[in-house]
Amino acid sequence: MSEDSGSLPSKNNFSEWYNEILWRAEIMDVRYPVKGLYVWFPHGFAIRKATYGILRELLDRDHEETLFPLLIPEYEFMKEAEHIKGFEEEVYWVTNGGLSKLDVPLALRPTSETAIYPMYALWVRSHADLPIKLYQIVNTFRYETKHTRPLIRLREITSFKEAHTVHATWEEAKEQVEDAIALYKEFYERLCVPVIMSKRPDWDKFPGADYTIAADAVMPDGRTLQVGTAHHLGDNFAKTFEICYEDENGEQQYAFQTCYGISERCIAALISIHGDDKGLVLPPEIAPVQVVIVPIIMKKMAEEVTQAAKDIEAEMKAAGLRVKIDDRPLRPGAKYYHWEMRGTPLRLEIGPRDLENGVVMAADRFGEKTSIPRENLKEGVRAFMDQFKEQLKSRAVERIRSQIKIVEEPDEIKEAVESGIAIVQWCGCEECAKEIEKRYDVSVLGDEIRSEFIRKSEGKCIICGKPSKQAVVGRSY
């Protein structure tokens, strides 16, 4: 649906590159006539499907999938004061049905606490009903007044995975938050996307939560992208929605809850971190086409080459690979361009000479070529996929390491956030954070950092000199 011509802007101009690759690699069409709403092209949708397939696989180990309504009656939405405050400026309201006005306005869920918890109040009766661990993958809505951006800042978040759990104690809910973080770590490892987890400052936590742990990716322009959050809700919502259970002594207790979400921002990170000036680069597990076969048809042995391509296709399919023959009447260069743009990990070329020599030419997404003996092809391709994934992972890790700077003086923050994030010593108080934020036009993203990329360091708060912990400072999307 897009045209195979012209070249991509350099990834050094990240914002331009990002907008252009969405179109050229057929991820999304941004021309839908409402601000902040976009259309998934089939290729983008296939990437989404593979990505959320991984997320489902991980969650299905010990969660169950479910589905709650989109529309939330105003009186339910308005119950939890902190929660309302957090969302009142960005909720869409349905006020009319057909030609008449509704008795009760209905909110389009910006997130589903207030849709799910009235039901949890009905479902939870006894300690034996706990824990409950459900999730759903749904569209949610935010009336964004800021600049919108496909996959990143949306008015319809088309692919919000939200999990909601209920537990008997605060400690069990805390453990669940840890489980959620471990799950997100595993998820982003599967995407070869390194993330940094930290505890959000109190003023930046989820409205109604006790605390929030977030995962941030670092984008090519150095800005951070929040790509996952896990919230300990304490018994705040339980008290509002009357979610109580009878404990083993027959006493009524309020339940404790968590919720944790990932949106299509995971795909924004995936695209941005791996892509290059030639287009998408996709981990094999995500690539809609993992292997493209380009038969090099000459006058000589045309039939044999066509047949060889079909045989290879059948062999790859039998090995469980997503494979496609590109036999369009185009010159090979145009085909290479097409599949490189779309992030296909491996291209196999087969021509008359290869046939004679009993080999297949293999070119990876970065242009590295090797010749694989025909009889070892299946094993060769399998091994390639594993290596390619490792290669993406180490590229991305190397990159994020270069984007992290441990700074000792406040003024070093300025340079650090130009290409990534600064790790600073911070005492934890709001005043010092606001001072950092104001002085360098940045955000204090969080402390209690969990990251294998960040060396532990000690010191005193760079503003007030009091005892301190490491904190992540950056410019965020």
Place this chain on the structure above:
Amino acid sequence: MSEDSGSLPSKNNFSEWYNEILWRAEIMDVRYPVKGLYVWFPHGFAIRKATYGILRELLDRDHEETLFPLLIPEYEFMKEAEHIKGFEEEVYWVTNGGLSKLDVPLALRPTSETAIYPMYALWVRSHADLPIKLYQIVNTFRYETKHTRPLIRLREITSFKEAHTVHATWEEAKEQVEDAIALYKEFYERLCVPVIMSKRPDWDKFPGADYTIAADAVMPDGRTLQVGTAHHLGDNFAKTFEICYEDENGEQQYAFQTCYGISERCIAALISIHGDDKGLVLPPEIAPVQVVIVPIIMKKMAEEVTQAAKDIEAEMKAAGLRVKIDDRPLRPGAKYYHWEMRGTPLRLEIGPRDLENGVVMAADRFGEKTSIPRENLKEGVRAFMDQFKEQLKSRAVERIRSQIKIVEEPDEIKEAVESGIAIVQWCGCEECAKEIEKRYDVSVLGDEIRSEFIRKSEGKCIICGKPSKQAVVGRSY
């Protein structure tokens, strides 16, 4: 989440049975605080997932999956006059974002023509772009003023599969409608749900279509349920939305379109047609648990029995079956009740005596018991699943055959529609149809019937005596 006690109302009281089974088999919770919106329980969601998995598999052969926004600006929605007329009384409108009024009200899609076709107008340029065959599975909304009913008449249709195709000619679009009908036939065969296809009368076609073919299931109470529709849109929407292509002579032509949809009514039919007084009966392909293993633990050989159950579980899993051991501390009868209610096709019981005899007791969902030699278990279970599916299919076909009556006199309609549908001779004119409808409180569902269950018959219109065709008459949901 529901309780394992009490018995289901008899299926002869279909309406009561239907409401009760949704709860007891953990399909949906109807207590969500907005009329016409319901919550999918995990078990119901697993059924939905398997069902739509089949639909995806069939569509993915030659369609691509995609995703368009939910919100449609009023000016796009209001473009096609027939279409507006068909939907204006049942569209939900979003009028407010945050604390302010929107400049342009946004409709919640009741169906996506007016969201998709402005994009098609951008995508279609030349005859080489055609055909386009896309689908999406989304939530859609209708402000129903009639009595709502879970899975059948909803305000949020949570699972609407809609396909939208574009073609160069009217004939190609007609062929696509035929392909859609063939696909739906295959889909319902996989669900073991017999359906009758017919062409809807002109006044009952999709708003904006040239014609509509619909699939109807016949429910246990004899009422028909429309479970799929395919529409030939002609170039009506193409003219409204300016979907044009350049033909091979360089001339601009309007494109021709089709669309076809299936909602979660497919699951309503599945549940209702196969279920019985003990609960759900599910085709193996749909059942979230296909085999439940109940170890009969006595003092004697308790450890060996537990181990044998685990071995069987591993063997079934390796054979690709969805299997579960029920080792809850309940009496066997309670377990049988539990799994029968949820529609599990096969129960395997293993106790000390079976172990000694080298057999496993197998009980199908209808209570038929056989003993299978342990060493043939895998083959035995595989063969069972195939037979069970055939059994469901033939039960359902036998049932629908008994629900169809070819009537020759108008007054025979009355009796026929008490338990099913009447096949009548009808000239095709609106006047005669309205006369039939008024006289017997029925609907003329359509003519040009496609059904292997209905014997061809000839005659004259039962009202006016003019030349006629067979038509389906029934009371519809």
